[in-house]
Amino acid sequence: MKGCRFVTNSADETRELAGRLAERFQPGDVVALEGDLGAGKTTFSQGVAKGLGIEESIDSPTFTLIKEYGEGRLPFYHMDVYRLDSPDEELGWDEYFYGDGVTLVEWAERIQNWLPDRLIRVAIRHLESxxxxxxxxxxxxxxxxxxxxxxx
Ligand code: ADP
Ligand code: MG
Structure with a gap:
């Protein structure tokens, strides 16, 4: 087996899938989310947050780049690095990646050099259906x- 593959037919199905996966996450897990604009990265992130027991509503941290949520089963760090000025910019990445929480990165490919080797890669692709x-x-x-x- 090399990973797993799912098909979802609505945003809610994506949230539910992400929520079930999030129940299996452990401290230090880093999720790298790849997919075009509108693929469903933020939708997936909402499901992860819910699955970790975070009640607060989650949207894309497009301008703040990083948002931290402390009230769930594990600390949750949600990043959207689309607007990062340069891939070399250092925002204290290691504190998150090697910390005790779960980190989820939208547009992870933009900070390739900072990412840990131990990554849970999630790719979301829009189907013709x-x-x-x-x-x-x-x-x-x-x-x-x-x-x-x-x-x-
Ligand atoms: P991204 O963060 O990748 O840019 P968003 O999660 O913000 O994408 O947006 C995805 C959009 O697609 C939302 O409007 C969502 O309601 C819609 N959508 C439709 N079907 C799905 C699905 N199966 N999974 C995720 N999103 C879906
Ligand atoms: Mg997004």
């Missing part, structure tokens, strides 16, 4: 914990 294909690729040693044989 209007649905979304969501591919989850955890590090090998976490594959069983996150993918559970492909069942979400």
């Amino acid at each position: 209007g649905g979304r294909e969501i591919t989850v690729l955890p590090p090998d040693e976490c594959e069983e914990r996150i993918c559970r044989g492909g069942k979400a």
Whole structure:
């Protein structure tokens, strides 16, 4: 098995899937979200937040780049680095990536050089049907914990 793949047919289905995956996350997990504008990265992030027990509503931290939520099962750091001035900009990334929370990065490919090797990669792709294909690729040693044989 190399990761797991899902198809969702609505934003709510994406949130529910993300919420179920989030229940399996552990301190130090870093989720790198890839996908075009409108793919559903923020929608997925909303599901993760809910799955971690965060009640607050989540939108894209487009201008602040990083938002921290402390009230869930684990601290949750939500990043959207689309507007980062330069890929070299240092915003204290390691504090998040190697901390005790769960970090989720929208447009992760823009901070390639800062990302840890141990990444849960999530790619969201818009299907012609209007649905979304969501591919989850955890590090090998976490594959069983996150993918559970492909069942979400
Ligand atoms: P991104 O953060 O990748 O730019 P958003 O999550 O902000 O994307 O936007 C995704 C849009 O697509 C939302 O308006 C959402 O309601 C809609 N949508 C429709 N179907 C889905 C689906 N299956 N999964 C996620 N979003 C969906
Ligand atoms: Mg977004």
